[in-house]
Amino acid sequence: MRALFTAPMGADFWKLWTASAVTNVGDGITMVAGPLLVTSLTSSPAAVAGAAFAQQLPWLLFALISGAWADRLDRRRLVVAVNLLRAAALATLAVAVTLDNATVPLILAVFFLLGTGETLADTASAAFVPAIVPAASRPRANSLMYANFNVLNQFAAKPLGGWLFVVAAAVPFAVNAVTFAVSAALIATIRAVSPRPAPSASVDPRSPGLRAEIAEGVRWLMRHRLLRTLALTMAVGNVAFCAAFAIFVLHAEQRLGLNEVGYGTLLIAFAAGGFLGTLAAPALIRRFDAAPLLRLGLLIEVALHATLALTRNPLTAAAMIVVFGIHTTVWGVVATTLRQRDVPPAMFGRVTSVYSFLDLGGAALGSLLGGAIAGAYGVVTPYWVAAVAMTLVAAAAWRPLGSATLRTS
Structure with a gap:
């Protein structure tokens, strides 16, 4: 600390x-x-x-x-x-x-x-x-x-x-x-x-318009292979996560046997993991660099959903949630630092806003899907769907994420 x-x-x-x-x-x-x-x-x-x-x-x-x-x-x-x-x-x-x-x-x-x-x-x-x-x-x-x-x-x-x-x-x-x-x-x-x-050189300064400026930010992000991969991975990951955790209170009650107090206590595990990730992130980045941490993070996402689909033990669930909380903070620090390094200052707002749009859009879509899936197939199914989805995401993103580094040559 x-x-x-x-x-x-x-x-x-x-x-x-x-x-x-x-x-x-x-x-x-x-x-x-x-x-x-x-x-x-x-x-x-x-x-x-x-x-x-x-x-x-x-x-x-x-x-x-x-x-x-x-x-x-x-x-x-x-x-x-x-x-x-x-x-x-x-x-x-x-x-x-x-x-x-x-x-x-x-x-x-x-x-x-x-x-x-x-x-x-x-x-x-x-x-x-x-x-x-x-x-x-x-x-x-x-x-x-x-x-x-x-x-x-x-x-x-x-x-x-x-x-x-x-x-x-x-x-x-x-x-x-x-x-x-x-x-x-x-x-x-x-x-x-x-x-x-100053206005971006790639937009006509005489009449850029908000729409043209927004489009320029989207195009810049889509042309940057690493940051595009991070943005799309985050979007799909939020769909999967929120689909599973929109019904987490029901999962905690029906699968883990927790009452209201137990459920509230379990939620603290997310914050505890996030705090540990805050302490660990700088040292982990120095030791392992960006690519291994990002790739490991995808495996942790798969493991979280699979563990919650399989376990009925609250302590096992809490331990996995703490690990996931560490991952989310480390991933966030790595992704934010990469974005700060690579995005031109004059475009930083627009590129950041695309990330925010994908983040919130994925969360909203996931919450709607999670409720529908759980209602039709039970509270465990959203976790299996999320585990499969993140497995596919990990496979697709594995090679592009290999180029991620925060080390200077």
Whole structure:
């Protein structure tokens, strides 16, 4: 752990990391408090599900457009402005809850605005690390950014969100508003972010248009064999994973014999694995390089689904989930570092947005497929389908991934 924090990454990175840590706490709080607020107003399952969907929908609608805007505008100013707007939206909701004027439509509207802001802020801020951190330190920097999500968002913030909601229903949203304001203030002090990028040479600067800029980003990614392989592998992997885990609560109950507490405890294994992956990723990258880690990750994906299809032992399932959590963080650090190295700065927003679109699109499609498959053929079948799908993906991606390296010649 000490090596992670002693890497020479500069003051600007630590401002960025702190801003990310603060917003991860706030996001985790709202992730818990949002459904609790909806259920305090209505018992409708559609309304509860709608709150989550309202925040996910903008990724499907606006991810590619946000990528183009992130390449057009000053990225630092864009993130600052979006975070202030998100703070205002959450403050409005907190006031409405305090005055007992909150309604389900208002909650859905606020969550949709939060999701829309997320498409812009996350896409633009993805370009910060390669702009402010030396190439040799990026694996450590990316690991630390993943640690914010794994430790703060997944571990610390969720119980805090439930506790704050019990204190007063408006408090979690007020706290999240403050986190966005603090994050905006920190991002505004970063001086090392590259200035507004110039238009790409391959697009006519007289009339590129958003559609042309988006198409250019998609074409660039599709022509890059390694990054294309990573993007498509991630897309199919998310379909397979979400098809299996959309019904995980039923699998835990019917196959593993767990009650609600046991199921909640099992979910902690994902976060525990992610945290261990954060600690291990820099050393693993130094020792084995990118290609072996990416290839091993595909085998772990197959093993996860096959293990859950076969086992009835909760401890076996938990152990495999921890290994999978390690893999997801290591894979994410490797893939992010490769993307930071190879994508031209002026196109980083657009290429990142394609990844986000494939990520969220695969997750949404997988969730729909998983429910349908489980309903027709039982809760084990989605895991077998996912295992077969990832076996085919591993076979197709094995050779292209062999060219992946983070070592300098």
